[in-house]
Amino acid sequence: xxxxxxxxxxxxxxxxxxxxCGKGRSVIKDEIEDESTCTSSQESEPEESDxxxxxxxxxxxKQSESSGSxxxxxxxxxxxxxxxxxxxxxxxxxxxxxxxxTPLAASSYWCYNQLxxxxxxxxxxxxxxxxxxxTEGLVELPVKSTHDLIIAYTAVRNDFPQYFWMPSKYxxxxxxxxxISIIIxxxxxxxxxxxxxxxxxxxxxxxxxxQQNQAISEAIAFLGGERDQYTIELMLHDWLLGRxxxxxxxxxxxxxxxxxxxxxxxxxCEGYARAFQLLLYNVGIESTLVVGSSRNEPHMWNIARxxxxxxxxxxxxxxxxxxxxxxxxxxxxxxxxxxxxEQNLSQVADADAVELFNFNLPSCASVAANYGRRNNxxxxxxxxxxxxxxxxxxxxxxxxxxxxxFVLDHNYRAYPNVSAVLSAANQxxxxxxxxxxxxxxxxxxxxxxxxxxxxxxxxxxxxTLYW
Numbered sequence: 206x207x208x209x210x211x212x213x214x215x216x217x218x219x220x221x222x223x224x225x226c227g228k229g230r231s232v233i234k235d236e237i238e239d240e241s242t243c244t245s246s247q248e249s250e251p252e253e254s255d256x257x258x259x260x261x262x263x264x265x266x267k268q269s270e271s272s273g274s275x276x277x278x279x280x281x282x283x284x285x286x287x288x289x290x291x292x293x294x295x296x297x298x299x300x301x302x303x304x305x306x307t308p309l310a311a312s313s314y315w316c317y318n319q320l321x322x323x324x325x326x327x328x329x330x331x332x333x334x335x336x337x338x339x340t341e342g343l344v345e346l347p348v349k350s351t352h353d354l355i356i357a358y359t360a361v362r363n364d365f366p367q368y369f370w371m372p373s374k375y376x377x378x379x380x381x382x383x384x385i386s387i388i389i390x391x392x393x394x395x396x397x398x399x400x401x402x403x404x405x406x407x408x409x410x411x412x413x414x415x416q417q418n419q420a421i422s423e424a425i426a427f428l429g430g431e432r433d434q435y436t437i438e439l440m441l442h443d444w445l446l447g448r449x450x451x452x453x454x455x456x457x458x459x460x461x462x463x464x465x466x467x468x469x470x471x472x473x474c475e476g477y478a479r480a481f482q483l484l485l486y487n488v489g490i491e492s493t494l495v496v497g498s499s500r501n502e503p504h505m506w507n508i509a510r511x512x513x514x515x516x517x518x519x520x521x522x523x524x525x526x527x528x529x530x531x532x533x534x535x536x537x538x539x540x541x542x543x544x545x546x547e548q549n550l551s552q553v554a555d556a557d558a559v560e561l562f563n564f565n566l567p568s569c570a571s572v573a574a575n576y577g578r579r580n581n582x583x584x585x586x587x588x589x590x591x592x593x594x595x596x597x598x599x600x601x602x603x604x605x606x607x608x609x610x611f612v613l614d615h616n617y618r619a620y621p622n623v624s625a626v627l628s629a630a631n632q633x634x635x636x637x638x639x640x641x642x643x644x645x646x647x648x649x650x651x652x653x654x655x656x657x658x659x660x661x662x663x664x665x666x667x668x669t670l671y672w
Contacts, residue, residue: 530612585616626657
């Protein structure tokens, strides 16, 4: 946790913003508060060797999740009678650079399709155009409650990982007609709007966007052409993790964006999740963000739709010294061992009264595209433990690899640590069985290492053997 003081305007209230993995949002009236930043101390998985709408003059801070940054602040400011003139800024030519694949249509973006009123949808579209054009000054929205404002703004942020220049916080005020106006970039004249801006200038945006698109093009080239959805998803997962490293939020804006993961090669969990979402968009695969926590820290990951079924993917926790796939296309039941899902929007009566929410996530129950099952390394019982570990070692050796990865079913026995897993594998004859089936000189004897993915409840849920 780190804190810094945010002095905002001469308004009656001050924003409490949670950046980094964003732990919450609060209603603050007539007082000065600290702006807190909560950064996950280490979001890469530890490995072993193992309430009603308030009056419009209240100030709200809204949490638009960012698990590497959770933050979206709304600050009420006085509305001037005449909004400033704002010449249009021409948007960039391309947000989705894929030419080999058909990118996912924006009409299929998840959060927009969960909005429940015409007002929210219209506000979403206006906010989207405002961000795309990097409009400054007041922009009136067809909504009268901060509830609808919060939902629409958060939906745009979560639907458009392309928008690395979109800030998490914004200003708002109420017009004489009762409609809310939003300010994402101050007009440079009104002192009440001072300091409110996009994350970068138009010129910087265009230059950085070109770099982001180049990285996406490189990822698509890595695929080598059309493939089935599972293979595309897996290859993009591994390509991304080969490019990015966890950075603990050292860069206050890029680390929480797709730009950080794709261009600078450094990100926190929000940056990982947004980058993977953007890569999937560009090959036509549906994906959205999941807001929650893990290891008692705020966290963000993805769900992706593969061959019509939804799955959880946590690229951050799959990263490490070696790329793993423990959290690749997993069910909700598996993830709930060490991931907590925030409530869905349908359960939220008033977005002003909650800290974080998800946009009505679909259930993830299928195992058809689960990595462990697809690769015969998902262990559900003792017999599979003995057989699949030996088979996995043999297949790895015959493929010229020096490691083999395995995933333990959430209903299987609990091994407290990686030493217990290694001991059990030896006692069940896994290594002897493997050695008997490979060519002389290829056997593994001694010096067998193991790294593991553990859960909050204190047992191993995935591991890699290496030699």
